[in-house]
Amino acid sequence: MKILKSSSIVCLPVTVAALLVAAAPLAHASTIWNGPNIGFYHTQENNLQDQMTANVIITRGGSGGLYNSVTEAGATSGISPKGTAWAVGTLLQFTNGVISSNSFGACPLEAGHNPPSQVGTTFVVHLITNDIYLQLTLTNWGGGGGVGDKTFGYTRSTPAATAPTVTITNPPSGAVFAAPANVTIAASAAVSGGTVTNVQFFANATSLGSVTSAPFKLTSSGLTANSYALTAVATAGGISATSATVNVSVVNPLAVTLSGVNVSSSQFSFNYTANSGLSYVVQSSSNLVNWVSLATNIASGNPVPFSDPFNPTGAKYYRVGRLPNP
Secondary structure, eight states, X not given: XXXXXXXXXXXXXXXXXXXXXXXXXXXXXXXXXXXXXXXXXEOTTTXXXXXXXXXXXXXXXXXXXXXXXXXXXXXXXXXXXXXXXXXXXXHHHHHTTSSOGGGOBSOSOXXXXXXXXXXXXXXXXXXXTTTEEEEEEEEEEOOGGGOSOOOEEEEEOOOOOOOOEEEEEESOTXXXXXXXXXXXXXXXXXXXXXXXXXXXXEETTEEEEEESSSSEEEEEEXXXXXXXXXXXXXXXXXXXXXXXXXXXXXXXXXOOOEEEEEEOSSEEEEEEOOOTTOEEEEEEESSSSSOEEEEEEEOOSSSEEEEEEOOOSSEEEEEEEEOOOO
């Protein structure tokens, strides 16, 4: 039960329909990874693996060829890495139509295909499940012929940098709090093909703090009476984006007092003081011990009127309390 913050007491004697629409499926567009290049270098000692997506992780094993460690325990010539298809050329040639879908086949970086001779060659690689195309240039291949450390290295393109999206999900715009207010601010943030690494929260352009991983939320304590413009700034891959502004208010709460008491043959009514936007509860009791809630509302003005059916028997007490901030 919420505890009343302040209250005042008065005593008087009282006795579908649904429409189904079929839509044609949208054509699926391939994703082109034309972002900045990264370098990758594997040795038997460091045993690094290149995680391109959740279902394609490239490495090299004892048989000498590349394979996908998500779906394979080792390389199989003409098949590995599973889930990929390869063509010699560049992404520009692919996007211009010089390289067609018929140009793609099995990865040539297998022991029987003399990969050392492919150093310096550029490929377009298709990650089949995710329908992603990227560019890869082989920079190193060691251990040819089964002799020496089975190293390999390449540079490859990455997802194009995109700005994250960020939205403040709490509090709602227009919310009112009683001072001093502890306000929990939450945001939803995401980025295509990456991870949001920081969300910083601001009130009137002053930083309230930041959160580095989901859920993105923090509580700002002791806010004094004022109007606050809340924003959140999300960062992913060095690119930032700012949310729409959410405006909230913190007010000095009025003392709750009752006035304008009126009794008619059928109705008992009164007014109580309130801050617009704050929440209040009206309760009644016949013995000042067992209180029953009659109405809970967010005040839309000051004063707030209240009425209750009148029965001229027995006794009935009323009290009004301001509820705590949500």
